[in-house]
Amino acid sequence: MDLVNHLSDRLLFAVPKKGRLYEKCLSLLQGSDIQFRRSNRLDISLCTNLPIALIFLPAADIPTFVGEGRCALGITGVDQVEESGVDVELGMDLLFGRCKLQIQVPENGKFKEPKELIGKTIVTSFVNLTKKYFAELEGVSVQDMKTKVKFVGGSVEASCALGVGDAIADLVESGETMRAAGLCAIDTVIDTSAHLIVSKDQTNSELVELIKSRIEGVLAAQKYVLCNYNAPRSNLPGLLQLTPGRRAATVSPLEDDDWVAVSAMVEKKNIANIMDGLKNQNASDILTFEIANCRV
Numbered sequence: 001m002d003l004v005n006h007l008s009d010r011l012l013f014a015v016p017k018k019g020r021l022y023e024k025c026l027s028l029l030q031g032s033d034i035q036f037r038r039s040n041r042l043d044i045s046l047c048t049n050l051p052i053a054l055i056f057l058p059a060a061d062i063p064t065f066v067g068e069g070r071c072a073l074g075i076t077g078v079d080q081v082e083e084s085g086v087d088v089e090l091g092m093d094l095l096f097g098r099c100k101l102q103i104q105v106p107e108n109g110k111f112k113e114p115k116e117l118i119g120k121t122i123v124t125s126f127v128n129l130t131k132k133y134f135a136e137l138e139g140v141s142v143q144d145m146k147t148k149v150k151f152v153g154g155s156v157e158a159s160c161a162l163g164v165g166d167a168i169a170d171l172v173e174s175g176e177t178m179r180a181a182g183l184c185a186i187d188t189v190i191d192t193s194a195h196l197i198v199s200k201d202q203t204n205s206e207l208v209e210l211i212k213s214r215i216e217g218v219l220a221a222q223k224y225v226l227c228n229y230n231a232p233r234s235n236l237p238g239l240l241q242l243t244p245g246r247r248a249a250t251v252s253p254l255e256d257d258d259w260v261a262v263s264a265m266v267e268k269k270n271i272a273n274i275m276d277g278l279k280n281q282n283a284s285d286i287l288t289f290e291i292a293n294c295r296v
Protein backbone atom coordinates (compact mmCIF):
# COMPACT_ATOMS: atom_id res chain seq x y z
CA MET A 1 0.00 0.00 0.00
CA ASP A 2 1.22 3.52 -0.78
CA LEU A 3 1.09 4.72 2.82
CA VAL A 4 2.14 8.29 2.17
CA ASN A 5 -0.97 8.93 0.05
CA HIS A 6 -3.13 7.70 2.90
CA LEU A 7 -1.74 10.25 5.37
CA SER A 8 -3.12 13.54 4.07
CA ASP A 9 -6.54 13.30 5.74
CA ARG A 10 -5.27 11.75 8.98
CA LEU A 11 -4.02 13.21 12.23
CA LEU A 12 -0.37 12.19 12.59
CA PHE A 13 0.51 10.98 16.10
CA ALA A 14 4.23 10.37 16.84
CA VAL A 15 5.00 7.64 19.39
CA PRO A 16 8.35 6.17 20.52
CA LYS A 17 9.39 3.25 18.33
CA LYS A 18 11.45 1.55 21.11
CA GLY A 19 13.08 2.19 24.46
CA ARG A 20 11.80 3.01 27.93
CA LEU A 21 8.54 4.65 26.87
CA TYR A 22 7.48 2.14 24.21
CA GLU A 23 5.47 -0.46 26.18
CA LYS A 24 3.65 2.15 28.30
CA CYS A 25 2.69 4.05 25.14
CA LEU A 26 1.27 0.90 23.56
CA SER A 27 -0.88 0.21 26.62
CA LEU A 28 -2.07 3.84 26.64
CA LEU A 29 -3.08 3.56 22.97
CA GLN A 30 -4.83 0.27 23.66
CA GLY A 31 -6.72 1.74 26.64
CA SER A 32 -7.74 4.69 24.42
CA ASP A 33 -9.10 2.25 21.80
CA ILE A 34 -6.75 3.58 19.11
CA GLN A 35 -6.58 0.40 17.04
CA PHE A 36 -3.78 -0.37 14.61
CA ARG A 37 -1.61 -3.17 13.27
CA ARG A 38 2.10 -2.50 13.07
CA SER A 39 3.70 -4.28 10.13
CA ASN A 40 7.19 -5.58 10.51
CA ARG A 41 9.83 -2.87 9.99
CA LEU A 42 7.23 -0.26 8.99
CA ASP A 43 7.24 2.91 11.12
CA ILE A 44 3.80 4.13 10.00
CA SER A 45 0.54 2.44 11.05
CA LEU A 46 -2.90 3.54 9.90
CA CYS A 47 -5.50 3.30 12.67
CA THR A 48 -8.40 1.09 11.72
CA ASN A 49 -11.11 2.84 13.77
CA LEU A 50 -10.11 6.54 13.76
CA PRO A 51 -8.61 8.94 11.16
CA ILE A 52 -5.18 8.75 12.80
CA ALA A 53 -1.80 7.51 11.57
CA LEU A 54 0.76 6.49 14.17
CA ILE A 55 4.33 7.43 13.29
CA PHE A 56 6.89 5.40 15.25
CA LEU A 57 10.01 7.51 15.87
CA PRO A 58 12.95 7.65 18.29
CA ALA A 59 11.82 9.53 21.45
CA ALA A 60 14.54 12.12 20.80
CA ASP A 61 13.15 13.01 17.34
CA ILE A 62 9.50 13.39 18.34
CA PRO A 63 9.76 17.03 19.56
CA THR A 64 11.17 18.06 16.16
CA PHE A 65 8.37 16.39 14.19
CA VAL A 66 5.70 17.93 16.45
CA GLY A 67 7.48 21.28 16.80
CA GLU A 68 7.67 21.67 13.01
CA GLY A 69 3.99 20.75 12.71
CA ARG A 70 4.69 17.54 10.73
CA CYS A 71 2.85 15.57 13.43
CA ALA A 72 -0.09 17.03 15.37
CA LEU A 73 0.57 14.99 18.50
CA GLY A 74 3.43 13.11 20.09
CA ILE A 75 4.45 11.25 23.20
CA THR A 76 7.93 11.79 24.58
CA GLY A 77 9.79 12.89 27.71
CA VAL A 78 9.94 16.53 28.79
CA ASP A 79 13.73 16.07 28.79
CA GLN A 80 13.60 15.51 25.02
CA VAL A 81 11.32 18.52 24.50
CA GLU A 82 13.64 20.79 26.50
CA GLU A 83 16.73 19.40 24.79
CA SER A 84 15.23 20.08 21.35
CA GLY A 85 14.22 23.60 22.35
CA VAL A 86 11.08 23.41 20.21
CA ASP A 87 7.88 25.34 20.82
CA VAL A 88 5.17 22.75 21.52
CA GLU A 89 2.29 22.62 23.97
CA LEU A 90 2.80 20.20 26.89
CA GLY A 91 -0.70 18.71 26.66
CA MET A 92 -0.72 16.25 29.52
CA ASP A 93 1.59 14.58 32.03
CA LEU A 94 1.23 10.86 31.35
CA LEU A 95 2.68 9.91 34.75
CA PHE A 96 5.24 7.40 33.47
CA GLY A 97 8.86 7.69 32.30
CA ARG A 98 9.62 9.63 35.49
CA CYS A 99 13.32 10.24 36.02
CA LYS A 100 15.90 13.01 36.51
CA LEU A 101 18.73 14.27 34.33
CA GLN A 102 21.57 14.44 36.84
CA ILE A 103 25.21 15.50 36.95
CA GLN A 104 27.16 12.43 38.07
CA VAL A 105 30.79 12.06 39.14
CA PRO A 106 32.95 9.07 40.16
CA GLU A 107 31.95 8.16 43.71
CA ASN A 108 35.41 8.29 45.26
CA GLY A 109 36.84 10.90 42.92
CA LYS A 110 37.99 14.47 43.50
CA PHE A 111 34.80 16.26 42.38
CA LYS A 112 32.18 16.87 45.06
CA GLU A 113 30.40 19.98 43.77
CA PRO A 114 29.22 21.11 40.32
CA LYS A 115 31.46 24.24 40.42
CA GLU A 116 34.56 22.00 40.56
CA LEU A 117 33.60 20.71 37.09
CA ILE A 118 33.98 24.11 35.41
CA GLY A 119 36.53 23.74 32.59
CA LYS A 120 36.30 19.93 32.68
CA THR A 121 34.71 17.53 30.13
CA ILE A 122 31.13 16.38 30.62
CA VAL A 123 29.76 13.48 28.57
CA THR A 124 26.04 13.28 27.81
CA SER A 125 23.29 12.56 25.28
CA PHE A 126 21.71 15.90 26.32
CA VAL A 127 24.25 18.36 24.97
CA ASN A 128 22.00 21.44 24.91
CA LEU A 129 20.61 21.02 28.43
CA THR A 130 24.08 20.30 29.79
CA LYS A 131 25.61 23.32 28.04
CA LYS A 132 22.81 25.52 29.38
CA TYR A 133 23.37 24.17 32.91
CA PHE A 134 27.13 24.84 32.86
CA ALA A 135 26.79 28.21 31.15
CA GLU A 136 24.48 29.27 34.01
CA LEU A 137 26.89 27.80 36.56
CA GLU A 138 29.77 29.76 34.99
CA GLY A 139 27.61 32.86 34.65
CA VAL A 140 28.50 33.27 30.95
CA SER A 141 26.88 32.54 27.57
CA VAL A 142 27.09 29.05 26.06
CA GLN A 143 29.61 30.42 23.50
CA ASP A 144 31.91 31.71 26.24
CA MET A 145 31.78 28.79 28.67
CA LYS A 146 34.94 26.90 29.57
CA THR A 147 33.35 23.55 30.32
CA LYS A 148 33.47 21.07 27.41
CA VAL A 149 30.35 19.02 26.65
CA LYS A 150 30.80 15.84 24.61
CA PHE A 151 27.96 13.88 22.95
CA VAL A 152 27.55 10.10 23.19
CA GLY A 153 24.38 8.33 22.05
CA GLY A 154 24.02 5.78 24.88
CA SER A 155 25.77 3.90 27.72
CA VAL A 156 26.85 7.33 28.97
CA GLU A 157 27.64 5.88 32.39
CA ALA A 158 30.75 4.11 31.00
CA SER A 159 32.39 7.40 30.02
CA CYS A 160 34.20 8.30 33.25
CA ALA A 161 35.73 4.84 33.76
CA LEU A 162 36.94 4.85 30.13
CA GLY A 163 38.48 8.31 30.43
CA VAL A 164 36.14 9.92 27.90
CA GLY A 165 35.07 12.57 30.40
CA ASP A 166 35.40 13.82 33.98
CA ALA A 167 31.68 13.63 34.71
CA ILE A 168 28.43 12.78 32.96
CA ALA A 169 24.92 14.19 32.70
CA ASP A 170 22.52 11.26 32.35
CA LEU A 171 19.03 10.09 33.29
CA VAL A 172 18.51 8.43 36.67
CA GLU A 173 15.40 6.57 37.73
CA SER A 174 16.14 3.82 40.28
CA GLY A 175 19.82 4.83 40.52
CA GLU A 176 20.94 1.25 39.77
CA THR A 177 22.88 2.10 36.60
CA MET A 178 24.67 4.97 38.32
CA ARG A 179 25.61 2.86 41.37
CA ALA A 180 26.77 -0.06 39.21
CA ALA A 181 29.05 2.34 37.31
CA GLY A 182 30.50 3.71 40.60
CA LEU A 183 28.98 7.15 40.10
CA CYS A 184 27.01 9.48 42.37
CA ALA A 185 24.77 12.43 41.57
CA ILE A 186 25.80 15.92 42.68
CA ASP A 187 23.00 17.94 41.08
CA THR A 188 19.77 17.65 39.06
CA VAL A 189 19.48 19.46 35.73
CA ILE A 190 15.80 18.63 35.10
CA ASP A 191 12.98 16.41 36.41
CA THR A 192 11.12 14.70 33.59
CA SER A 193 8.20 12.42 32.73
CA ALA A 194 6.46 11.36 29.53
CA HIS A 195 3.99 13.95 28.19
CA LEU A 196 1.47 14.18 25.40
CA ILE A 197 2.80 17.04 23.28
CA VAL A 198 0.64 19.03 20.88
CA SER A 199 1.73 20.99 17.81
CA LYS A 200 0.88 24.69 17.86
CA ASP A 201 -0.02 24.31 14.14
CA GLN A 202 -2.43 21.39 14.53
CA THR A 203 -5.75 21.89 12.73
CA ASN A 204 -7.96 19.10 14.06
CA SER A 205 -8.82 20.28 17.58
CA GLU A 206 -11.87 18.02 17.79
CA LEU A 207 -9.82 14.86 17.29
CA VAL A 208 -7.02 16.15 19.56
CA GLU A 209 -9.59 16.75 22.32
CA LEU A 210 -11.09 13.27 21.79
CA ILE A 211 -7.65 11.65 22.14
CA LYS A 212 -6.86 13.78 25.21
CA SER A 213 -10.16 12.86 26.84
CA ARG A 214 -9.58 9.15 26.19
CA ILE A 215 -6.06 9.30 27.61
CA GLU A 216 -7.33 11.20 30.67
CA GLY A 217 -9.86 8.38 31.11
CA VAL A 218 -7.12 5.72 30.98
CA LEU A 219 -5.02 7.64 33.54
CA ALA A 220 -8.02 8.11 35.87
CA ALA A 221 -8.91 4.42 35.56
CA GLN A 222 -5.35 3.57 36.64
CA LYS A 223 -5.46 6.00 39.56
CA TYR A 224 -8.91 5.30 41.05
CA VAL A 225 -11.07 2.38 42.18
CA LEU A 226 -14.81 2.51 42.66
CA CYS A 227 -15.86 2.11 46.30
CA ASN A 228 -19.47 1.10 47.14
CA TYR A 229 -20.89 0.70 50.64
CA ASN A 230 -24.04 0.97 52.73
CA ALA A 231 -24.08 3.74 55.32
CA PRO A 232 -26.22 4.58 58.34
CA ARG A 233 -27.87 7.87 57.27
CA SER A 234 -26.86 9.49 60.59
CA ASN A 235 -23.12 8.82 59.89
CA LEU A 236 -23.23 10.08 56.30
CA PRO A 237 -21.35 13.40 56.82
CA GLY A 238 -18.35 11.64 58.41
CA LEU A 239 -18.35 8.85 55.83
CA LEU A 240 -18.50 11.28 52.91
CA GLN A 241 -15.46 13.07 54.27
CA LEU A 242 -13.60 9.80 53.72
CA THR A 243 -15.09 9.22 50.25
CA PRO A 244 -15.88 12.64 48.74
CA GLY A 245 -15.53 11.23 45.18
CA ARG A 246 -13.79 13.09 42.33
CA ARG A 247 -16.63 15.60 42.02
CA ALA A 248 -19.13 14.22 44.53
CA ALA A 249 -20.17 10.79 45.80
CA THR A 250 -23.43 9.24 44.57
CA VAL A 251 -25.83 8.68 47.48
CA SER A 252 -28.92 6.51 46.78
CA PRO A 253 -31.84 5.69 49.10
CA LEU A 254 -32.39 2.12 50.34
CA GLU A 255 -35.62 0.33 51.35
CA ASP A 256 -34.58 0.88 54.96
CA ASP A 257 -34.97 4.65 55.52
CA ASP A 258 -32.17 4.71 58.08
CA TRP A 259 -29.61 3.54 55.49
CA VAL A 260 -28.26 4.82 52.15
CA ALA A 261 -25.97 3.33 49.48
CA VAL A 262 -22.83 5.30 48.58
CA SER A 263 -20.67 5.01 45.47
CA ALA A 264 -17.48 7.05 45.00
CA MET A 265 -14.20 7.03 43.08
CA VAL A 266 -11.32 6.67 45.56
CA GLU A 267 -7.57 6.90 44.94
CA LYS A 268 -6.20 3.36 44.72
CA LYS A 269 -3.20 4.13 46.91
CA ASN A 270 -5.43 5.11 49.89
CA ILE A 271 -8.08 2.44 49.56
CA ALA A 272 -7.09 0.15 52.46
CA ASN A 273 -7.01 3.01 55.01
CA ILE A 274 -10.29 4.38 53.67
CA MET A 275 -12.03 1.01 53.96
CA ASP A 276 -10.77 0.73 57.57
CA GLY A 277 -12.14 4.22 58.30
CA LEU A 278 -15.52 3.41 56.71
CA LYS A 279 -15.80 0.26 58.81
CA ASN A 280 -14.91 2.22 61.98
CA GLN A 281 -17.79 4.57 61.22
CA ASN A 282 -20.23 1.63 60.91
CA ALA A 283 -20.47 1.45 57.11
CA SER A 284 -21.22 -2.09 55.90
CA ASP A 285 -20.89 -4.21 52.76
CA ILE A 286 -17.88 -2.17 51.64
CA LEU A 287 -16.84 -3.26 48.14
CA THR A 288 -14.17 -1.91 45.78
CA PHE A 289 -13.98 -2.45 42.02
CA GLU A 290 -11.22 -1.86 39.50
CA ILE A 291 -12.23 0.67 36.83
CA ALA A 292 -11.64 -0.79 33.36
CA ASN A 293 -11.98 2.60 31.65
CA CYS A 294 -13.72 5.91 32.17
CA ARG A 295 -14.25 9.47 30.91
CA VAL A 296 -13.66 12.12 33.56
Ligand SMILES: Nc1ncnc2c1ncn2[C@@H]1O[C@H](COP(=O)(O)OP(=O)(O)OP(=O)(O)O)[C@@H](O)[C@H]1O
Nearest residue numbers: 018019020021058059077079080097098099171173
Ligand atom coordinates in the same frame (compact mmCIF):
# COMPACT_ATOMS: atom_id res chain seq x y z
N1 LIG B 1 15.57 4.81 33.35
C1 LIG B 1 14.53 5.49 32.92
N2 LIG B 1 13.42 5.53 33.64
C2 LIG B 1 12.34 6.22 33.21
N3 LIG B 1 12.30 6.91 32.06
C3 LIG B 1 13.38 6.90 31.31
C4 LIG B 1 14.54 6.19 31.70
N4 LIG B 1 15.45 6.33 30.76
C5 LIG B 1 14.88 7.10 29.83
N5 LIG B 1 13.63 7.47 30.15
C6 LIG B 1 12.68 8.31 29.39
O1 LIG B 1 12.53 7.69 28.13
C7 LIG B 1 13.00 8.55 27.10
C8 LIG B 1 13.64 7.72 26.03
O2 LIG B 1 14.79 7.11 26.58
P1 LIG B 1 15.40 5.77 25.99
O3 LIG B 1 16.72 5.53 26.67
O4 LIG B 1 14.39 4.70 26.04
O5 LIG B 1 15.62 6.27 24.50
P2 LIG B 1 16.00 5.56 23.21
O6 LIG B 1 17.37 6.04 22.91
O7 LIG B 1 14.93 5.89 22.21
O8 LIG B 1 15.96 4.02 23.50
P3 LIG B 1 17.20 3.03 23.63
O9 LIG B 1 17.95 3.48 24.87
O10 LIG B 1 16.53 1.68 23.77
O11 LIG B 1 18.00 3.18 22.37
C9 LIG B 1 13.94 9.51 27.81
O12 LIG B 1 14.08 10.71 27.10
C10 LIG B 1 13.26 9.70 29.14
O13 LIG B 1 12.21 10.64 29.02
Ligand SMILES: O=P(O)(O)OC[C@H]1O[C@H](OP(=O)(O)OP(=O)(O)O)[C@H](O)[C@@H]1O
Nearest residue numbers: 154155156171172173174175176177178
Ligand atom coordinates in the same frame (compact mmCIF):
# COMPACT_ATOMS: atom_id res chain seq x y z
O1 LIG C 1 18.43 4.75 37.25
P1 LIG C 1 18.12 3.58 36.42
O2 LIG C 1 16.80 2.96 36.76
O3 LIG C 1 19.22 2.56 36.43
O4 LIG C 1 17.94 4.08 34.90
C1 LIG C 1 18.90 4.90 34.30
C2 LIG C 1 19.39 4.35 32.99
O5 LIG C 1 18.28 4.27 32.08
C3 LIG C 1 18.63 4.97 30.86
O6 LIG C 1 19.33 4.19 29.98
P2 LIG C 1 18.77 2.91 29.20
O7 LIG C 1 18.82 1.71 30.08
O8 LIG C 1 17.42 3.24 28.63
O9 LIG C 1 19.81 2.68 28.04
P3 LIG C 1 20.87 3.65 27.32
O10 LIG C 1 22.01 3.80 28.29
O11 LIG C 1 21.26 2.94 26.09
O12 LIG C 1 20.16 4.96 27.04
C4 LIG C 1 19.59 6.05 31.35
O13 LIG C 1 20.38 6.55 30.28
C5 LIG C 1 20.39 5.34 32.42
O14 LIG C 1 21.50 4.66 31.88
